[in-house]
Amino acid sequence: MAGWTDDELERIESAEELNLQSLRSDGSLRDPVTMWVVRDGEDVYVRSVKGAQGPWFRGTRSRLEGRIRAGGVDKDVAFVDVGDGGETTPRLDAAYRAKYGRYPADIFGSVVTPQAQAATIRLVPR
Known part of the structure; x- marks a missing residue:
């Protein structure tokens, strides 16, 4: 599986x-969901602010694959669960803080809760 280009x-x-669309079990794409995205080195991550119970997050469980669109990039991806990724979590929290910390605390704070941290997905090009 090739990685992301620079x-x-x-x-x-x-x-x-x-925008993220997960694949249903029949192979069709779900409706797109808009979310925040961060980069850590050569990897790209998203989080569910509602944790594992978030509807879009549950939708990723069917096939662990989907499609994303961001910044003019339109790509098929695999969803790799990171969960509370140990050493990755503080780096991702910092990346979210640097990119989105200008938003009010009640909005920004929802993406750095233990619930959201536990519902972290790495997006891998396929």
């Missing part, structure tokens, strides 16, 4: 939001 990483990182 151009794709830069474009996704600079995008304010990402």
